[in-house]
Amino acid sequence: MVTLSVIKADIGGYVGHSESHPDLLATAKEKMEQAKQKGLVIDYQVAKCGDDCELIMTHDHGTDNKEIHQMAWDTFVACTEVAKKLKLYGAGQDLLADAFSGNVKGMGPGCAEMEIEERPSEPVIVFMADKTSSGAWNMPLYKMFADPFNTAGLVIAENMHDGFTFEVHDVLENKMIKFNTPEDLYDMLVFIGATTRYCIKAVYTRKGEIAAVSSTQKLFNIAGRYVGKDDPVCIVRGQGCFPAIGEILEPFSKTWLVEGWMRGSHYGPFMPVSEADSTPSRFDGPPRVVAYGYQLANGKLVGPRDFFADKSFDNARKAALDAADLLRSHGPFEPHRLPLNEMEYTTMPQVMEKLKDRFEDIK
Ligand code: F6R
Ligand code: MG
Ligand code: MG
Numbered sequence: 001m002v003t004l005s006v007i008k009a010d011i012g013g014y015v016g017h018s019e020s021h022p023d024l025l026a027t028a029k030e031k032m033e034q035a036k037q038k039g040l041v042i043d044y045q046v047a048k049c050g051d052d053c054e055l056i057m058t059h060d061h062g063t064d065n066k067e068i069h070q071m072a073w074d075t076f077v078a079c080t081e082v083a084k085k086l087k088l089y090g091a092g093q094d095l096l097a098d099a100f101s102g103n104v105k106g107m108g109p110g111c112a113e114m115e116i117e118e119r120p121s122e123p124v125i126v127f128m129a130d131k132t133s134s135g136a137w138n139m140p141l142y143k144m145f146a147d148p149f150n151t152a153g154l155v156i157a158e159n160m161h162d163g164f165t166f167e168v169h170d171v172l173e174n175k176m177i178k179f180n181t182p183e184d185l186y187d188m189l190v191f192i193g194a195t196t197r198y199c200i201k202a203v204y205t206r207k208g209e210i211a212a213v214s215s216t217q218k219l220f221n222i223a224g225r226y227v228g229k230d231d232p233v234c235i236v237r238g239q240g241c242f243p244a245i246g247e248i249l250e251p252f253s254k255t256w257l258v259e260g261w262m263r264g265s266h267y268g269p270f271m272p273v274s275e276a277d278s279t280p281s282r283f284d285g286p287p288r289v290v291a292y293g294y295q296l297a298n299g300k301l302v303g304p305r306d307f308f309a310d311k312s313f314d315n316a317r318k319a320a321l322d323a324a325d326l327l328r329s330h331g332p333f334e335p336h337r338l339p340l341n342e343m344e345y346t347t348m349p350q351v352m353e354k355l356k357d358r359f360e361d362i363k
Pocket of ligand 3: 010050051052130131231
């Protein structure tokens with residue numbers, strides 16, 4: 001068995017929240033290389049999506065392993081030191097606890113992990129997002145694993161025709177439910193359409209094999225106040241009894257709206273980009289997604305293939321930029337700005353307090 005762990009954190013932006021500084025990424029690589037030399041990880045890569053540092057690693061310690069999580073935490077602490085020295089923006093922002101307590105979950109960093117029996121050939125894609133929240137994976141995961149208009153294999157491939165099992169988390173109530181598709185499709189959509197509360201945590205084949213896993217940590221719920229967007233990650237296995245690589249990428253050939261963008265308080269188009277282009281700039285966005293593909297070879301990460309660098313995503317980018325123009329023309333009005341109860345920044349309580357005596361009953 002091999003475990004693929006992706007643990008990420010925003011521990012300082014360069015400049016503002018737009019990008020990761022090379023020195024910070026170099027420090028992460030140094031720490032990960034030490035972990036590899038010690039034999040703690042089989043292989044690793046350090047990537048970035050905007051201002052988020054992504055640790056992609058393979059090992060044989062299983063999911064939720066204390067040593068792996070500790071090492072990731074220590075790496076982010078070391079990167080925070082660099083961020084502080086360079087006075088990068090929001091240095092250490094996602095390290096919400098003062099000290100590590102066994103598992104990075106609930107402490108700020110986002111985390112997606114799967115333990116698998118590596119197939120004779122094991123293609124996987126790691127999706128990394130910036131300026132959005134965990135519910136952003138609901139629509140693409142639904143399309144990959146349940147929509148025959150997206151995934152031809154659901155109809156014409158014998159090993160996918162039975163459908164999949166979705167594990168959906170209620171991130172407010174801390175509950176989970178499993179849906180089997182296609183039979184539970186309509187029931188499931190009632191929930192996963194509400195992306196702020198219900199997040200697809202994982203997808204399994206009907207035989208119970210893990211197909212996809214996402215990070216569902218909600219920074220807002222952890223900290224009880226706004227500390228930045230979740231900027232989630234997601235791992236998807238491809239080919240064979242899973243969707244083909246092209247079926248996994250297909251949902252991103254169109255743009256759609258996700259929450260996040262400026263001050264985590266707006267709807268914005270999700271734009272597929274290469275790692276190099278994951279530099280949210282306009283209005284701190286628009287929200288970005290990077291897709292790194294790997295072949296696993298006895299735990300070695302052969303890759304990455306930077307999928308969204310491909311020209312076939314140009315139309316999606318154009319559509320996203322056009323949607324950005326349309327949304328931005330709303331300025332402070334909904335539906336560009338999130339509804340009052342979902343905004344991460346608000347001055348409403350203070351403004352209401354100031355004006356309370358000026359409110360009169362309407363006769
Ligand atoms: C969104 C994001 C940025 C910041 C914005 C204000 O997730 O990170 O849009 O919210 O730049 O940042 P502060 O409040 O740190 O000045
Ligand atoms: Mg940031
Ligand atoms: Mg970020």
